[in-house]
Amino acid sequence: MVVINNCRTTAIVIRNDGAKVTLVPMKSGKLSAKTLSFSEFRAQWTETGYSLAQALTTFLAHVMKWGASLEVARGLEKLAARDRFVVASLF
Helix, strand or coil: CCEEEECEEEEEEEECCCCCEEEECCCCEEEEEEEEEEHHHHHHHEEECCCCHHHHHHHHHHHHCCCECCCHHHHHHHHHHHHHHHHHHHH
């Protein structure tokens, strides 16, 4: 899921277990994850119409150039792998 907050920061949700949400906000430099309670997440972030595939491409390119924490790198790779599997099963 691609989300945005009131400061116009775009982020990708890499984990949501119903109680806590882990997301990766786009920022300059090395990317890191942020974990919020589900209620905090709903209050601060809203879903965008931005394509997940396009957002993943942008975030992964940023990671290649500037780096990311291990949690972020693994989370984005899992999302990318899941996205490829879902699209491949459609054809």
